Amino acid sequence: MGICGSRPKVSEDLATSNKKNKNNHNHNHRSNRRRRRILRKRISSRKIEANLAHSNAALQASNRASDAAWFDSTSALDSECDDEFYSVFDEVSAGHADDIGEDRRVAPDHWGILQNNCLPCLSSNALAVEKRPSSPDKPSSQRKSLSKPSFKLREGSLDMTLHSPRAIRQKPLAGSLIPCCLIEKQTPGSWSQIDPSSFRVRGKNYLRDKKKEFAANTAAFYPFGADLFLSSRKVDHIARFVQIPAINIPGDIPPILIVNIQIPLYPASFFQSEYDGEGMNVVLYFKLSENYSKDQDLPDQFRESISKLVNDEVERVKGFPLDSIAPFRERLKILGKVANVENLPLSMPEKKLMNTYNEKPTLSRPQHEFFSGENYLEVDLDVHRFSYIARKGFEGFMERLKLCNLDFALTIQGHKAEELPEHILCAIRLNKIDYNNFNHIGF
Template identity: 25%
Template sequence: MLEQHKRLDGNCKTVLAKSVGVIDATADTVFEVILSTDQQKRYEWDTLICDLELVESYDGHYDVVYGTYDSKYLSRWHSKQDFVFSRQWFRGQDGTYTILQCPAVHKKKLQVPGYRRAKVNPSSWEIRNLNTSMPPNSPRCLVTHTLEIDSASWCRWKNNQNSKFQRSIPHALLFQVAGLKEYIAANPALHHENATTVVHSKISDASISSAEYEDEMQDEFYDAITADSSTSDEESDDDQKLVLQEPRVKLKNISWAITTLALKRTAAPDLSEELNPHVTPITIPSDLHGSLRKGKDDNDTNCWDSPTGKGFKIRGKNYLKDSSKVVGGDPLLRLVGVDWLTVDKSVDRIALHPKCLVQSEAGKKLPFILVINLQVPAKPNYSLVLYYAADRPINKDSLLAKFVDGSDAFRDSRFKLIPSIVEGYWMVKRAVGTKACLLGKAVTCKYFRQDNFLEIDVDIGSSSVARSVIGLVLGYVTSLVVDLAILIEAKEESELPEYILGTVRLNRLKLESAVPLED
């Protein structure tokens, strides 16, 4: 089944078209087929691309590919066309693959005589395993191919009867999902084949249920090209929906369903016991600050703010029974300062630096400070340091106390981050996603407990996948509004529902505004 959605980006003047299909194979298998450059196999499911050649590969998560389009398909232009594009791929902790494809230039593949160099449309693939009621030896996955199209070309196809979108290269690219479906269906060995080149990542969450994609499971073509142009791609993508919107389900008992959904939306954790309820809260000083200033309003840039938790989904009270998630509430800890620093090399234990907020007179008087030091690999290297303060001491019997004073192994298994790109280029949104990540399982985290603080040093460069994603983010950082939520993952009944430790909004940061960390 194919599905196409339209999105007009007011900033980039582009349209996003989407092709969706359910394929009878594992996500690993489909990922392998898409990445393969074998000409004979490729031609069985891709009628547009004639040849592909791997030019260079980096870190096992990024490569550059040279290819040519089928001259028969392009005969009306009376020319041969070739192209060069880069591919980045990631495997999430839930087993979902994301592949990002962008036009590229490479010194090994300059202009070829007799060919006209074409610019590849930026696109992405998402491949998710589906849990179905079918036998366990019948794997299925949902494949989504999203393609960026210039709005001028789109309008020309839409308004000119003599210029058919069905005859265009973007249309042929979107039909690759249908080609994959037919190719795998015609090769039974692929239905149960396990991939050999898997992006290594520890899987913590179950695959998505096929009930969420019940409509997509039907073999029919759905055309949404004529939909209202105000409908954004994010509104049509399940991962990008507002968290107040529930998955599509069949309601067998309406009154029961309404009650359940209401409970999901209103259930809130009791935070009164996380901090010592017998101690009078102090007034956190307003003169605490870091090198990055707090924003004045939503239109301010190169600044930070601390949003509520309403933009995040976290585990609800009944999560262990029905995997239900709820809208996050207000953070337990208050964000009091942010440092945006340049460093020669990654710096641990930054809280001990004499000019750090923690070492200020006001900082020393706070009952507790959580310091998150996000070490960003680049040239130069950066550190984004977040300071979260409590107005009372931690309750010794709380989950927070178990985390703060627990073992590194316990912390690694519980330290969770949820990202969200509020504003920004759609491909960056695809790369970052909105899924919770156990940072201690994805990258190297070091913990330093002393006096009234706990510092967590997060080495983003310790993972080639994380390095690749952060490299893409830094390329667009001046146009991004990024929200992050930090929490301790709840795994026991007594720990539910989850609560958010702290949040931060980074509003269109400027790389050059980072200040050097003085010795």
């Protein structure tokens, strides 16, 4: 009985132990699988961290290289392109490292960034790069270096002239602001070619009888354009800021003559210390006559005087008690007149002043400056530096300029008998120019 009663107990123990072993085996198998998964994740995370560390090291090296080149003016654009290129590549590799893994990288060529054409591509990618969130694993210094090029390019996309040294401001074409018309039409706000014979100059016997006569109907220069610029300060050598046409005429005389009349628009002051302020520049453009060297009406003495004027020669001037040396350019003389005085609404005192000083010539010295270019000679006539009386009379007449037809000419004053009669250097008419119709232009 005892033996028979003990056998079932042993079998039950064996069954129980086998069941426990089986359960333990299954548990151990699941534990091993879980352990292998953890190890695989640790290895993959370590690889990713190693890849990130490698990319961060490359980024720091590139930033150091770009910082070194930042102070190089000749490679400023290239350094900005390099910074933007690495910021795009590193941003993608950091934000998608868990998805693409170690063996899948975004190639630089996939972004369309070319070595010699980086600014157009970067300007289109700058906003997209800035919208991506920065990786939390990156230090703040790297995030700052990544955002700096994108900020500059975003600002530059609004006005590339602020950042691109290759951008050049567009210059206005010389003579494009005031249109031309026939002198018979006299269209307001235009200019016209006028006959040189309409001006009175010193006659051949002026040294004896002091009489003036109408000039010969020929000039050395003829007009081809006019401009009017308003500015907060007077502008010297205005030919630098306009497109001068390419005119080449053989000879020693520049083919283009530019006259820049600087007129103040601020009140005249008796105790004036500074001769500058808001004003306008009436710019007149003249072209050398095609028959200049062959024109029989232009004597050789007059052409010689023009050469002395252009070459800034000097001459001896007789005086008491000693002679002096003076620049030949001090002989330049302004001829101006209002052609339609009878049609102007003037009071009796104003009419007397107009009849007295109209067509009164005046030497441009010392309120003139000369500037030479490749194919032009510019003469700046500074009305800002005129005397107080002349400035005051001109100031009271400014509002009537839009009603006047102004005839303007230049000549070279003759001092000797062989230099007479005087001849016209250039001449033009301005038809009722209203400066209020023009905008301020900053040079």
